Amino acid sequence: MLGAMVMQPTQIRLVDYPTGTPTDETWTLTHLPTRDLQDGEIEIDVQFVSIDPGMKGWISPWRSYIDPIQPGDVMRAFGIGPVTKSASPRYEVGDVVSGFTGVQTTAVVDSRGVRPIDLGLGPAELHMSVLGMTGFTGYFGMLDLGWPEPGQTVLVSAASGAVGSVAAQVAKRQGARVVGIAGGPAKCAYLTDTLGLDAAIDYKAGPVAELLEAVVPSGIDIYFDNVGGETLDAALMQINRKARIIVCGGISQYGDMTTATGPANYLQLISKSATMTGFTMLDYMHRIPEALTDLSAWVEDGSLRHRQHILEGIESFPEGLRMLFRGENHGKLLIRL
Numbered sequence: 001m002l003g004a005m006v007m008q009p010t011q012i013r014l015v016d017y018p019t020g021t022p023t024d025e026t027w028t029l030t031h032l033p034t035r036d037l038q039d040g041e042i043e044i045d046v047q048f049v050s051i052d053p054g055m056k057g058w059i060s061p062w063r064s065y066i067d068p069i070q071p072g073d074v075m076r077a078f079g080i081g082p083v084t085k086s087a088s089p090r091y092e093v094g095d096v097v098s099g100f101t102g103v104q105t106t107a108v109v110d111s112r113g114v115r116p117i118d119l120g121l122g123p124a125e126l127h128m129s130v131l132g133m134t135g136f137t138g139y140f141g142m143l144d145l146g147w148p149e150p151g152q153t154v155l156v157s158a159a160s161g162a163v164g165s166v167a168a169q170v171a172k173r174q175g176a177r178v179v180g181i182a183g184g185p186a187k188c189a190y191l192t193d194t195l196g197l198d199a200a201i202d203y204k205a206g207p208v209a210e211l212l213e214a215v216v217p218s219g220i221d222i223y224f225d226n227v228g229g230e231t232l233d234a235a236l237m238q239i240n241r242k243a244r245i246i247v248c249g250g251i252s253q254y255g256d257m258t259t260a261t262g263p264a265n266y267l268q269l270i271s272k273s274a275t276m277t278g279f280t281m282l283d284y285m286h287r288i289p290e291a292l293t294d295l296s297a298w299v300e301d302g303s304l305r306h307r308q309h310i311l312e313g314i315e316s317f318p319e320g321l322r323m324l325f326r327g328e329n330h331g332k333l334l335i336r337l
């Protein structure tokens with residue numbers, strides 16, 4: 001009897017939209033069997049799920065770039081795993097796929113909503129990080145909107161994280177001088193010693209505006225923004241003429257989406273003829289093969305560094321999500337199910 005209980009699929013469901021930081025009471029753990037497959041659906045044995053800052057938006061009652069989930073729903077998440085049942089001509093049992101599986105051990109999804117994974121390019125956890133959505137986000141955000149060149153100075157915030165570490169290394173490959181911002185000496189040492197960035201700023205060590213001025217004497221040509229807030233304002237004060245600010249994320253503002261604060265120094269955009277552009281990876285889904293070709297080659301030859309922070313077990317989800325907002329993840333945060 002106990003064995004049968006353990007084998008039941010397990011799900012993390014939203015109880016209600018949290019105000020502020022999600023607590024343990026925001027979630028409930030259920031053990032429910034999966035339903036029968038309809039035409040076009042597949043069942044996936046989910047091996048890893050991704051924990052992402054954007055999840056904060058998915059559990060707010062307002063639409064962001066995607067609809068929020070509803071109370072009672074399984075929490076939305078990217079996942080990866082082998083197909084265990086198929087009612088779709090697209091996939092056979094044993095194929096490995098990735099997409100929105102939700103935070104659950106077994107997922108039944110529309111086969112059109114997932115993409116096939118080539119484990120020949122790397123293990124499953126890499127397809128959830130540097131060879132997955134966060135890697136693609138750093139790649140397209142930097143190359144398609146930033147156009148870094150030799151002689152230019154590029155600033156990246158949350159630079160030791162999943163998206164930022166790829167964006168920063170891509171700019172470095174293009175010959176730019178790259179400065180990364182991260183919280184704490186260990187993450188800053190990772191930026192310079194492991195990722196090979198030219199300088200690092202520990203934004204927790206003092207006012208970021210003062211720290212920044214000292215390391216970008218020639219100003220900033222590209223700012224890849226993952227955090228918003230005070231850091232975005234500090235960067236605006238250092239931009240050069242024709243600078244590009246790429247608004248990828250604003251994690252410092254995700255605490256309460258209703259009170260997100262815009263940059264006070266935005267008038268710098270006028271005097272510097274600069275641009276500030278928001279983007280979402282969802283605009284680039286059709287170009288994933290391009291990114292995958294480059295990123296997998298750079299991972300293979302060792303020139304693109306990456307790290308995953310892997311939590312064990314579905315029960316680690318509530319605390320894992322809070323870790324992201326405390327900066328306690330070192331690399332792409334994942335759960336192994």
Ligand SMILES: NC(=O)c1ccc[n+]([C@@H]2O[C@H](COP(=O)([O-])OP(=O)(O)OC[C@H]3O[C@@H](n4cnc5c(N)ncnc54)[C@H](OP(=O)(O)O)[C@@H]3O)[C@@H](O)[C@H]2O)c1
Pocket residue numbers: 052053054133134137158159160161162163164181182183184187226227247248249250251252253279280281282324325326327328329330331332333
């Ligand atoms: N536009 C898109 O399509 C897209 C796609 C994926 C992700 N994103 C965005 O990209 C950003 C990075 O996501 P990720 O998945 O790569 O996460 P991550 O960087 O791996 O982890 C989040 C990091 O953000 C930093 N952070 C947390 N709270 C902060 C605060 N108040 N101020 C400054 N930094 C803070 C922490 O690093 P420190 O220890 O350095 O503070 C934390 O480790 C997020 O804003 C996310 O929403 C956008």
